[in-house]
Amino acid sequence: MRQLIPAAVLALTAELSxxxxxxxxxDSLxxxxxxxxxxxxxxxxxKAMAWLRRVNNEASSPLQVLGQIIERYMEEALDPTDRWDKDKIAERDKLLAALAASNLQYLKGGRVVGAMGTPTRTLSEFIQEGDVQSIDQEFERAIQNASVSPREAVSAASNILESVCKVIIAEEGLPMPNKQDLQxxxxxxxKELRIDPSKVEDQDLQTILSGLIAVVHGIGSLRTHASSAHGAGxxxxxxxxxxxxxxxxxGHTLALYILESWKKRQAETLAS
Incomplete structure (x- = not known):
């Protein structure tokens, strides 16, 4: 389906360029x-406004053209002296917010897509199919939103981890806990995948696994605590x-490790 560049995004892109x-x-861009x-x-x-309107009227994929136009502004927020350019960062964040308000998302590499991802496939389907690239994109969306709305970005990462766990529970026929939060x-x-540092002989791997386990508690707690005042005073x-x-x-690292451990477990079950 051909999707036009929303008016607010079009105006900001013209102003920025x-x-x-x-x-x-x-002209070259x-x-x-x-x-x-x-x-x-x-x-x-x-000129920029007229050309962007022409993109909406004539281009076969206006969002694809938009992504290529804004790629450098999204990904190169450094000035030639390698100091953060606050003006460029502020303008990039305004554009990210405008995209989000239009249910759009910028992805690394000059891509602008719907914020809900591919409409015919859900996150659960990505997980079931082991579609790592699509799962990577879900985390990339969270990263892109971190500057505009850090708390919502953390919530998105937590939700992805929850989805990974819930899909595995459903696919393996495991009992779903009464409280279905991340932890x-x-x-x-x-427990099902035997992710237990004490069962790993290599001490270095034990340390890494212990850190990953702490990540779950940290992300779950961060999502909760960042939205509260922690009491008066x-x-x-x-x-x-x-x-x-x-x-x-x-969270991204942990999600991929969980998925790889699950696939390994499935392969071992089939081989036995």
Whole structure:
């Protein structure tokens, strides 16, 4: 289905590209991205706006063109001296927020997709099929949202881990715990897959596995505590984007390890 660039996103993209590009680099950028036709006349803002409207009217995939246009702005938030450019970061975050408000998401590599992912397949189906690339994209969406809304990004990572555990419980016919939060479903899966540091002979692996187990408790608690003030007289927990990214990356690593352990267990069952 052909999806147009939403008006708010179109306006911000025109403003952003006109601000950071010369006429020559603007022409080059839009041509590289596959924007149809020759460069429109007028000032840089007028040119960018007219060309983006033409993309909506004439391009076979407007969101694909959009992704190529904004790729550098999304992924290169450093100035030539390798210091964080606060203006570029702020403008990138505004664009991310506009995409999210339009139920869209930027993915690394110049891709703009629906925030719900592929509509014909659910996260549970990705997990059942072992579709690691699609699961990676779910975590990538959480990462991209970390700057705009760290708490929601951590919640998304926690939800993915919960889904991984719940799918395994359902597929293996295991008893679902009464309380279906992350730590509870993880406890069932951990026991089933024998993820136990004490059973591993290598001390270095024991250390790593112990850390991964702590990740589950940390992510689950972070999602809860970051939204509360922890009682009167105490400073509320302020979750920053760097905290969210740490939790999301750790959760990603754990999710893949759980899936690989499950597949190994399935293979052993078939072989026996």
């Amino acid at each position: 006109a601000h950071w590009e010369t006429h020559a680099t603007l 839009f041509t590289y991205a596959g924007a149809p036709g020759t460069p429109p006349d007028g000032s840089k803002p007028a 509870s479903v993880w406890g069932v899966v951990r 105490k400073t509320p927990y302020r979750l920053e984007p760097r905290h969210a990214r740490l939790a999301i990356h750790a």
